[in-house]
Amino acid sequence: xxxxxxxxxxxxxxxxxxxxxxxxxxxxxxxxxxxxxxxxxxxxxxxxxxxxxxxxxxxxxxxxxxxxxxxxxxxxxxxxxxxxxxxxxxxxxxxxxxxxxxxxxxxxxxxxxxxxxxxxxxxxxxxxxxxxxxxxxxxxxxxxxxxxxxxxxxxxxxxxxxxxxxxxxxxxxxxxxxxxxxxxxxxxxxxxxxxxxxxxxxxxxxxxxxxxxxxxxxxxxxxxxxxxxxxxxxxxxxxxxxxxxxxxxxxxxxxxxxxxxxxxxxxxxxxxxxxxxxxxxxxxxxxxxxxxxxxxxxxxxxxxxxxxxxxxxxxxxxxxxxxxxxxxxxxxxxxxxxxxxx
Amino acid sequence: xxxxxxxxxxxxxxxxxxxxxxxxxxxxxxxxxxxxxxxxxxxxxxxxxxxxxxxxxxxxxxxxxxxxxxxxxxxxxxxxxxxxxxxxxxxxxxxxxxxxxxxxxxxxxxxxxxxxxxxxxxxxxxxxxxxxxxxxxxxxxxxxxxxxxxxxxxxxxxxxxxxxxxxxxxxxxxxxxxxxxxxxxxxxxxxxxxxxxxxxxxxxxxxxxxxxxxxxxxxxxxxxxxxxxxxxxxxxxxxxxxxxxxxxxxxxxxxxxxxxxxxxxxxxxxxxxxxxxxxxxxxxxxxxxxxxxxxxxxxxxxxxxxxxxxxxxxxxxxxxxxxxxxxxxxxxxxxxxxxxxx
Numbered sequence: 275x276x277x278x279x280x281x282x283x284x285x286x287x288x289x290x291x292x293x294x295x296x297x298x299x300x301x302x303x304x305x306x307x308x309x310x311x312x313x314x315x316x317x318x319x320x321x322x323x324x325x326x327x328x329x330x331x332x333x334x335x336x337x338x339x340x341x342x343x344x345x346x347x348x349x350x351x352x353x354x355x356x357x358x359x360x361x362x363x364x365x366x367x368x369x370x371x372x373x374x375x376x377x378x379x380x381x382x383x384x385x386x387x388x389x390x391x392x393x394x395x396x397x398x399x400x401x402x403x404x405x406x407x408x409x410x411x412x413x414x415x416x417x418x419x420x421x422x423x424x425x426x427x428x429x430x431x432x433x434x435x436x437x438x439x440x441x442x443x444x445x446x447x448x449x450x451x452x453x454x455x456x457x458x459x460x461x462x463x464x465x466x467x468x469x470x471x472x473x474x475x476x477x478x479x480x481x482x483x484x485x486x487x488x489x490x491x492x493x494x495x496x497x498x499x500x501x502x503x504x505x506x507x508x509x510x511x512x513x514x515x516x517x518x519x520x521x522x523x524x525x526x527x528x529x530x531x532x533x534x535x536x537x538x539x540x541x542x543x544x545x546x547x548x549x550x551x552x553x554x555x556x557x558x559x560x561x562x563x564x565x566x567x568x569x570x571x572x573x574x575x576x577x578x579x580x581x582x583x584x585x586x587x588x589x590x591x592x593x594x595x596x597x598x599x600x601x602x603x604x605x606x607x608x609x610x611x612x613x614x615x616x
Numbered sequence: 617x618x619x620x621x622x623x624x625x626x627x628x629x630x631x632x633x634x635x636x637x638x639x640x641x642x643x644x645x646x647x648x649x650x651x652x653x654x655x656x657x658x659x660x661x662x663x664x665x666x667x668x669x670x671x672x673x674x675x676x677x678x679x680x681x682x683x684x685x686x687x688x689x690x691x692x693x694x695x696x697x698x699x700x701x702x703x704x705x706x707x708x709x710x711x712x713x714x715x716x717x718x719x720x721x722x723x724x725x726x727x728x729x730x731x732x733x734x735x736x737x738x739x740x741x742x743x744x745x746x747x748x749x750x751x752x753x754x755x756x757x758x759x760x761x762x763x764x765x766x767x768x769x770x771x772x773x774x775x776x777x778x779x780x781x782x783x784x785x786x787x788x789x790x791x792x793x794x795x796x797x798x799x800x801x802x803x804x805x806x807x808x809x810x811x812x813x814x815x816x817x818x819x820x821x822x823x824x825x826x827x828x829x830x831x832x833x834x835x836x837x838x839x840x841x842x843x844x845x846x847x848x849x850x851x852x853x854x855x856x857x858x859x860x861x862x863x864x865x866x867x868x869x870x871x872x873x874x875x876x877x878x879x880x881x882x883x884x885x886x887x888x889x890x891x892x893x894x895x896x897x898x899x900x901x902x903x904x905x906x907x908x909x910x911x912x913x914x915x916x917x918x919x920x921x922x923x924x925x926x927x928x929x930x931x932x933x934x935x936x937x938x939x940x941x942x943x944x945x946x947x948x949x950x951x952x953x954x955x956x957x958x
Contacts, residue, residue, distance in 0.1 A: 305942050312940035562931040565941055566916075569927070572945045573915040573952075574908075585911070589904040598654035599907055600647050603914045610915075611953045 276303070279310035282409050287382070290409050294384045297401040308401055311408035318350075318407035319544055322432030323417045324457075329440040330464040334527040334536075335417050338436075341537045342413045343380055350406030351383040352399055354418040354428060382406065396427035397571055400564060403431055427567075429457040430560055434543045436536075438462045439478065441470030458520050459543045462536055466524035475522050482520055518546055518553075580613040581606060618645070621652035624751050629724070632751050636726045639743040650743055653750035660692075660749035661886055664774030665759045666799075671782040672806040676869040676878075677759050680778075683879045684755045685722055692748030693725040694741055696760040696770060724748065738769035739913055742906060745773055769909075771799040772902055776885045778878075780804045781820065783812030800862050801885045804878055808866035817864050824862055860888055860895075922955040923948060 278296070281289030293311075296304040321338070325331045339349050386398060399416055406414045418428045429435040437458040463474045521539045525532025547553035578585065588602045597605075620638070623631030635653075638646040663680070667673045681691050728740060741758055748756045760770045771777040779800040805816045863881045867874030889895035920927065930944045939947075 309940045309942050312942070313937060316937070558931070558935055561935050562928070565927065565931050565934060565944065566920075568941050568945045569919065569948055570912065570916040572949055573919055574912040576949050577911065577915055578908075585907065586904070589900070589907050592907060593900055593903050595655060595658065598651045599910050600651050600654070602907065603910045606911055607914055607918050608957075611957075615950075 275310045276306050279307045282311060282405060283314055285409050290382060290405060293405045294402050297405060298386055298398055308404060311404055315404045315407040318411050318414050320403050320414045320416065320432045321540060322429045322435040323415060323438060324429055324435065325438030327419060329438045330527050331417055331438045334438055334462060334464055335415055337527050337530055337533040338537060339381060339415065341533060347412035348380045350411040350414045352402050352416045353385045354399060396431060399428050400431045426457055430563055433547050434459045434540055436460045436462060436540060438464050439474055440465040441468045441474045460539045461520055461522040463522060463524045464527050466532065467526050471524055478522050577610040580610050584609060617652045618649045621649045624653060624747060625656055627751050632724060632747060635747045636744050639747060640728055640740055650746060653746055657746045657749040660753050660756050662745050662756045662758065662774045663882060664771040664777040665757060665780060666771055666777065667780030669761060671780045672869050673759055673780045676780055676804060676806055677757055679869050679872055679875040680879060681723060681757065683875060689754035690722045692753040692756045694728055694744050694758045696728045696741060738773060739909065741770045742773045768799055772905055775889050776801045776882055778802045778804060778882060780806050781816055782807040783810045783816045802881045803862055803864040805864060805866045806869050809868050813866055820864050919952040922952050926951060
């Protein structure tokens, strides 16, 4: 076993930090370490927390962590920040988050630099969850900004996804969250002491009602593009039989109001996911998504190594319009399959 | 030549609509058509328009289109909408956009359903640009909601990316746009008759100043993860020698104020991109990105076809913890490479 892996299993905080860094930076050692850790995973509860900027995600996450800590549970936090696709550095990474827990040895916090390439962020988040999980952490909280495809992918890492909203953030802001809405297992309407909290609850109820109808109908017509027909069928089945209606909990994180009730709602979804047939089917579906996504990333990595400069030569040929990019790609794939192994 | 392709080259509007639909739905015919169209592409000017909801992108796009139409140029519009990752349908797709141009035969408008899988959206957008380009359209305007990785990828399709902002949208909203900021070639501060327009201009100036420093520094440390070291070098070179400073133009789209000046700024960037060494290098870089991204998508498609049920079997084995997902993926890749062709 890799030395870092055995120290992570022994809950050595420095090794945990090291392993998280290996995963985030995708260093060469990360895959052997993850292979060693995998058999010890599957025990942590993974909670995704997402929502628009300004909804109060960090404050609410802070309260949820307090709640879990009060039950003697250990917590790992993965905070995903918006960053540049060019620099690879987290622009908000230096912001000190959740200072309350900075000196609590039962809380590990890791900020993730979002990277400029598709698929990488959710892969990193998922692998970091595994590091925490193998280290025996009880709760892994993954906090993301709730906009865009990346964040939707990341929520798929979680057993339970909490979507945090606040009253009066505007219709257009709500509309953009359409994708996130459908990943939500529990809604929090934070800042519920403000005007418009009840109307926000009604909006969410409406979106839930509309969503479950249209989702079943649409998934019958066409499944996720990367999935097989059989898989699309499984999804429809899941939808048709799942009876989880996302609860909506009003709270005021700043004053710690409604947080206990929110934690209970989260816990109910956790139990549903672990103990009902529908919940377990969903978890298997997530794992299937992961295998496909890992395969996607690993394929391009392997092809890049095997093809080397041929990719650059192809770019030149396409630029010169000697070949179209579609034919060129087919030729590259054939070259990859027949290339010597190494 | 495919019949649809030859009709697109003959500028038949129904064939153009058909080809766009083939691309958006990724139907079987789309690749042969795109292969036939490719040699006739490379002439259109591709303008990306992005920005947060509420900034007034659609109204401003409308004005820009008017401006180009007044010069007798034809316009294709690709409007990318936020949607559900589950349904595959455009939630805002039924909204009638840019009605002014609905009866102008010189303007083609196509709404794109954003799809629930990574990479697909920018690929569709790029291929739809090619359809318009081959059909002899002078300007292709790609409008996206400026949040998230997807949108950043889509802006890479464009020769020139216009980022639309509005005063007083809040610091947090600005922060999330960090990724988009660095793709911007021209900034519009729309609704400039509102309070805070000058302060928005100063904010953007600051972000540009900070950005170019940190970008060069960071890209020296590490390039885009999917790129080779040689490629990272090219990027640093580009940054170091490129002298394009994004202009910031104040305008009020609703009253058509500042739009002519904005169009001139867009045109200056267009000329820079086409006629300077730095601009041409950037365009080659974009093409290189595309070839890699196309390869990524085509690899997973080919592997899914070749492996068939083996992927599902792997999911079951990982779920049972008989194998870790990393080893399982390596085995799948080897199976793909040695699978019979067909």
